[in-house]
Amino acid sequence: MVAKRAPFQATRAHLLLGLICTALLLSGCTSPVKPMPAGLPNPPPHAAPRVVPPLPAIQFTIQVGAFSTIGRAARYAEHMKSAGLDAYYFIDADGLYKVRFERFDTKEGAHGRALNLQAQGLISDFFIIRPGPASLRTGRQEHLQESIVQTARRFIGIPYRWGGASAGDGFDCSGLAMTVYRLNGMQLPRNAYSQYRAGTPIGWDTLAPGDLVFFATGRSSRISHVGIYAGQGRFIHAPGRGKRIRTSALSNSYFHPRYKGARRYY
Secondary structure: OHHHHHHHHHHHHHHHHHHHHHHHHHOOOOOOOOOOOOOOOOOOOOOOOOOOOOOOEOOEEEEEEEEOOHHHHHHHHHHHHHOOOOEEEEEOOOOOEEEEEEEEOOHHHHHHHHHHHHHOOOOOOOEEEOOOOOHHHHOOHHHHHHHHHHHHHOOOOOEEOOOOOOEOOEEOHHHHHHHHHHHOOEOOOOOHHHHHHHOEEEOHHHOOOOOEEEEOOOOOOOOOEEEEEEEOOEEEEOOOOOOEOEEEEOOOOOOHHHEEEEEEOO
C-alpha cells in the first residue's frame, strides 16, 4: 500500500508547490520597491527643461558715420546692406545717428576688414568698437540691465517701420530689440518668434529691466510683438505702423490679455 501511494503523494506535493509559485507570481514575485531615503533629491521629471544656449557675444564691431538726421543714417546703412554687409543704424549717447556692421572675435580681424572695405571705397573713416558696458565682461548683471534700458530709451520718438531694423526711417518691434542688444554686445535673432525661442523663460513675478516681453497681437496665438521691459510694469517698443517708439504698460487693456511671456538672455 505504501508503494502504491508514493506516486500520489509526489503528485500532490508538486501540485502544492505549483499553487504556491502561482500565488507568489500573482502577488508580484519580485523584491518590493524600497522608499527613497529621506534627504535625497526627487527623481528628475519625465521631460527635462529646454536648455537655452547663451547669445553669441559681439566682441568687436566696425562703426562708421555720424549723422544729424535719422534719414541719412538709414540710407547709409541700406547702402552698406546692399553691398552684403550686416549694417544697422542707431542713436548714440551724443544724439548723433551712426552705423555699425558685422561682428568679430578679435580687434585685429575687425581692423583688417575695415581697411579692406576702405580700400574698396565702401567706407571712409571708421572706428573699431567693443560694444556693451564693461559689466558684460565682468559679470555685473545689474549694470548690463541698466545699460539695455538706457540704450532703448534713446530710441523713443523714432518712427516705426515694419520689416527692417535699419530700413527707411524707423525700426520695427523685433528690429528695435535686436539693435539694442547688439549695442550691448549680444547678437539677438532677427524676428520676434526667434527671439522668444532663444531666451530663458522668466515668470511675471521675476521680470527685471532688460528682459524682453512678448505678445500675440495677430489673429493666432503665435508670437508677433516684442518689447524691452523697463521696470515698474512698463516696456519700450515700436507699437505699429504710423506710430513712434514709446513706452507702454503691461497692464494696458490691449497688451495685458495678449501677453505671452518674458525671456532673459544673460
